[in-house]
Amino acid sequence: MVLQLAMLLRAILSWFPMDSNKFLEFLYGVTEPFVYPFRALFNKLNWFQNIPIDISFTVAYLAIFLLGIFLP
Numbered sequence: 749m750v751l752q753l754a755m756l757l758r759a760i761l762s763w764f765p766m767d768s769n770k771f772l773e774f775l776y777g778v779t780e781p782f783v784y785p786f787r788a789l790f791n792k793l794n795w796f797q798n799i800p801i802d803i804s805f806t807v808a809y810l811a812i813f814l815l816g817i818f819l820p
Contacts, residue, residue, distance in 0.1 A: 749816065755779050755809050783808040 758775040766772055787804035790796050796803040 751779070751782070751812055752809070752816070755782075755805070755812070759805065759809075779808075782812060786811075 754775050758772070758779050761769075761772050761775065783802075783805050786807045787802075790804050
């Protein structure tokens with residue numbers, strides 16, 4: 749639940765230009781370990797390279813959501 753909230757905040761705050769924001773850096777530090785494996789996999793398989801949406805972030809959020817449902 750907390751991780752989902754952190755990811756949601758990261759997604760919303762990414763829409764606004766911020767130079768060096770400690771809170772945003774904290775959110776990236778907390779959420780990036782969950783997003784990076786999907787990003788690395790998609791880059792290795794050369795999937796979703798030419799679309800403007802970060803699919804790896806979306807898949808990571810969905811995976812965390814599903815884990816929250818199936819692992820109480």
